[in-house]
Amino acid sequence: MGSATRSTLDPRDLVATVCDRTGVTSGVGGILNSVRLRGPIARAVNYHGTLRAWRDRLAQHFEYYAENFRVLAEAEIPRFLAGELTTRQVALIITFDDGMRTNYEVAAKLLDEFRLPAIFLVPVAFIDLATAAPQRQRRFFVNEMQGSLEATTDPDTYAPMSWDEMRDLLARGHAVGSHSMTHHRLGEGVRPEVLVQEIVESKRLLEASCRTSVRSFGWPFGGLADYGAAAQELVRRHYLLGFTTFAGPIRVGGDPHALHRSNVEPHMDLARVRAATQGLTELYFRSRRRRFEALVRDAGC
Numbered sequence: 635m636g637s638a639t640r641s642t643l644d645p646r647d648l649v650a651t652v653c654d655r656t657g658v659t660s661g662v663g664g665i666l667n668s669v670r671l672r673g674p675i676a677r678a679v680n681y682h683g684t685l686r687a688w689r690d691r692l693a694q695h696f697e698y699y700a701e702n703f704r705v706l707a708e709a710e711i712p713r714f715l716a717g718e719l720t721t722r723q724v725a726l727i728i729t730f731d732d733g734m735r736t737n738y739e740v741a742a743k744l745l746d747e748f749r750l751p752a753i754f755l756v757p758v759a760f761i762d763l764a765t766a767a768p769q770r771q772r773r774f775f776v777n778e779m780q781g782s783l784e785a786t787t788d789p790d791t792y793a794p795m796s797w798d799e800m801r802d803l804l805a806r807g808h809a810v811g812s813h814s815m816t817h818h819r820l821g822e823g824v825r826p827e828v829l830v831q832e833i834v835e836s837k838r839l840l841e842a843s844c845r846t847s848v849r850s851f852g853w854p855f856g857g858l859a860d861y862g863a864a865a866q867e868l869v870r871r872h873y874l875l876g877f878t879t880f881a882g883p884i885r886v887g888g889d890p891h892a893l894h895r896s897n898v899e900p901h902m903d904l905a906r907v908r909a910a911t912q913g914l915t916e917l918y919f920r921s922r923r924r925r926f927e928a929l930v931r932d933a934g935c
Contacts, residue, residue, distance in 0.1 A: 646906065647902070647903070647905070647906060649909075650903075650905040650906045650908075650909040650914070651903070651905045653905070653909060653914060654904075654905035654908055654909070655905075658914075659905070659908050659909055659912050659914060660908075660912065662912055662913050662914055662917070663908070663911075663912030663913055665913075666883070666912065666913030666916060666917075667724045667911075667912055667913055669722060669723075669724065672883070672885075673885065673886060674714070674717070674720065674721065674725070674885070674886050675724055675725070675883050675884065675885060676706065676711075676714060676724065676725035676726065676727060676883070676884035676885075677703070677724060677725070677726050677727070677883070677884065677896065677910070677911045677913075678726070678727035678728075678729065678877065678884060678893055678894065678895040678896070679726070679727070679728055679729065679895055679896050679897070679898050679907075679910055679911065680729045680730065680731050680755075680852070680877070680879060680895040680896075680897055680898070681728075681729070681730045681731070681737075681741065681897075681898060681899060681900065682730070682731055682732050682734065682899060683732065683734040683736050683737070683790075683791060683900075684730070684734070684736045684737055684740045684741040684900050685736055685740070685788075685790055685791065685900065686736070686739075686740055686790070688899075688900035688901045689740050689744070689900075691900055691901060691902070691903070692740070692741065692744055692900040693744050693747075693748075694904060695898070695900070695902075695904070695907050696744050696745065696747075696748045696750055697748065698904060698907060698908075699726055699728065699748070699750060699911075700748045700749070700750060702723070702724075702911075703723055703724055703725065703726035703911070704721040704723040704724070704725045704726065705725070705726045705727075705728060705750045705751060706719075706725050706726065706727050706751070707751035707807070707809070708751070708753050708809035708811075708849060708850060708875070709809075711727065711875060711890070711893070712874060712875075712890065714884075714886070715884075715886060715887065715888055715890055716886070717886040717887070724911075725884075726911065727753070727884070727893070727895070728745070728750060728751070728752040728753070729752060729753045729754075729755055729852065729877060729895060730752060730753070730754045730755065731755050731813055731852055731854075732755075732756065732757065732760070732779060732813065732817070733754065733755075733756030733757060733760050733761050733794050733795050733800075733813065734791075734792075734793070734794065734795065735764075735790070735793040735794055735795050735796075735799070736790055736793075737754060737795065738795045738799045738802075738803065741900075742803060742806070742808065745808070746806060751807055751808055751809070752808050752809075753808070753809045753810070753811055753850055753877075754795075754800070754803055754808060754809070754810050754811070755810075755811045755812065755813040755850060755851075755852035755877065756794075756795070756800070756810065756811075756812070756813050756840070757778070757779070757813045757814055757815065757816060757817040757836075757854070758812065758814075758815050758836045758839050758840050758843075759774070759778075759815050759816045760774055760775075760778075760779070760794045760816075760817070761794050761795060761796070761797060761800065761843075763794055764793075764794050764795060764796035764797070764799075765796070768789055768792075768793070771789075771792050771793055771794060772789075772792045774792075775791070775792035776792075778816050778817045778818075779817045780855075797843050797844070800843070800844050801844055801845070804844060804846055809849070809850065810840065810844055810846070810848065811840075811848055811849065811850030811851060811852060811873075811875075811877075812833070812836040812837050812840055812848060812850070812851050812852070812873075813851075813852045813854055814832040814833065814836055814853075814854050815831055815832045815835060815836040815839075816832065817854045817855075818832045818854060819854065819855055819859075819860045820832060820833070820853065820854065820860060820861065820862055820865035821859045821860050821861060821862045821865075822859075822862040822863070822864075823862075824862060824864075824865065826864065829862075829864055829865050829868055830868070832865075833851065833865060833868045833869060833872060834868060834872050837851075837872055837873070848873070849873060849874040849875055850873060850874070850875045850876075850877065851869050851872075851873040851875070851876050851877065852876075852877040853876070853877065853878055853879070856878075856879035856897070858922055858925055858926060858929075861878070861926055861929065861930075862929075863929060863930060866891065866929075866930045869891055870891050873891070874890060875890050875891065875893060876890070876891035876892065876893060877893045877894075877895055878892060878893065878894050878895065878926060879894070879895050879896075879897055880894040880895075880919045880922055880923040880926055881894055881895065881896040881897075881910070881915035881916055881918065881919040881923070882894035882916055882919065882920075882923045883913070883916055889927075891930075892926070892927065892930070894919070894923060896910035896911070896915040896916075897910075898910050
């Protein structure tokens with residue numbers, strides 16, 4: 635989805651704060667993140683826009699990750715899934731969706747400061763608008779990414795990264811992946827030619843523009859209806875890794891095309907971040923995660 639900005643009070647903030655202060659989060663994490671009980675385990679998080687106003691809060695997130703997790707680079711994920719990478723800590727994968735310029739100007743600098751690798755998943759057509767008029771960028775953000783009209787008074791909320799900035803991220807040790815061509819929903823009923831354009835052609839253009847192999851695909855949007863068996867089959871055929879937003883544990887021997895992430899945003903306090911990385915969101919998304927897995931299993935994916 636589009637760049638996230640803080641708006642009205644989210645009840646999940648209150649729940650996360652209560653769980654954090656009463657020890658529920660740490661208690662759940664002590665079980666769900668126990669390498670001794672569950673074997674090697676990884677978590678994954680995804681961000682959207684990273685506005686300058688929330689830089690200090692984002693730095694707190696990254697400091698927490700650096701101190702408590704073994705953060706994996708994209709190239710390490712297949713090794714982790716194969717059981718070839720051992721770590722006593724819980725592993726963590728950090729991803730950014732949508733290709734916002736603030737990811738480059740704010741988040742990437744902080745990642746480098748904390749020596750953390752990340753994966754930047756971008757809608758390819760949005761990156762093509764980096765040199766376009768702001769009105770065109772804003773139109774794409776609102777119409778294709780369903781960004782909030784209220785959030786578009788500041789160009790930082792809808793400006794994309796450029797291809798040069800993408801290539802610079804690669805040179806600094808990060809990875810880039812596809813978030814489709816136009817941030818299109820990929821659920822059942824989407825025409826086959828649209829799926830090919832969004833999933834296959836976006837990879838080809840991304841590889842040509844960044845001069846690198848693209849291994850990762852991140853699904854646009856996050857509802858169960860935004861996923862489809864035909865789209866999942868294309869992701870399996872053309873990508874090494876596929877990322878959802880169903881907040882589940884990543885285990886040795888797990889499906890590399892069903893890597894479940896928990897959404898966090900820069901404005902969230904550490905209670906929300908801990909809830910995401912200690913397993914509370916795993917419990918919350920359990921039903922949707924099972925329905926997704928049934929969808930792709932029943933289709934023979």
